Amino acid sequence: MKSTVIAGAVTATLVSTASALAEQNRVRFPGNLGELEHYTTVRRGEVTEFMYTSREAADAAKAGEPIPPGTQVILQDWRNGEVYRLFVMEKGENWGDDYEEAMRTENWQFQWFWPDGSINLNENTQRCRSCHQARDGREFMYTFDQLRNYE
Numbered sequence: 001m002k003s004t005v006i007a008g009a010v011t012a013t014l015v016s017t018a019s020a021l022a023e024q025n026r027v028r029f030p031g032n033l034g035e036l037e038h039y040t041t042v043r044r045g046e047v048t049e050f051m052y053t054s055r056e057a058a059d060a061a062k063a064g065e066p067i068p069p070g071t072q073v074i075l076q077d078w079r080n081g082e083v084y085r086l087f088v089m090e091k092g093e094n095w096g097d098d099y100e101e102a103m104r105t106e107n108w109q110f111q112w113f114w115p116d117g118s119i120n121l122n123e124n125t126q127r128c129r130s131c132h133q134a135r136d137g138r139e140f141m142y143t144f145d146q147l148r149n150y151e
């Protein structure tokens, strides 16, 4: 199957390029969780995920309008009563331009932070984007409906 071979080669190239991108991007460490809305919680076995974003983002989602640039959405991952890590997606004007078109989640960028604010240099954020690409049309968010229905 020739096409499979080609697809495999393309995947290998993307993976090696992406691992070179395991570095700081434009996403900021969220310092203001107390000012954000805790709009939903997802439980996965031993892991509890608190999701946060701004009131403005929740209002936009409810109104069917685009979430404004400057918004952060945060997944705070709790294990054994402590914060293990923070997954953050943040939207900025033209931030998609930092990536090749096929690898974009429009103007959202993703980052994995440890609680001390450092980033996980072993992660390539292309992995985040490629999975979240499946949520095109819903701000690339898996919990978009929960946000839209949040009061």
Ligand code: HEC
Residues within 6 Å of the ligand: 042, 044, 049, 051, 073, 074, 075, 087, 088, 089, 110, 111, 112, 123, 125, 127, 128, 129, 131, 132, 140, 141, 142, 143, 144
């Ligand atoms: C294999 C798919 C997959 C990958 C890879 C992935 N995510 Fe997610 N992400 C999800 C799912 C599914 C949820 C919904 C919560 C849940 O089910 O645990 C989610 C939720 C989130 C949320 C909360 C907003 C939302 O979309 O619901 C953020 C923020 C987030 N992920 C960031 C990241 C970051 C940062 C990375 C990379 C370090 C990443 N994700 C990698 C699937 C993925």
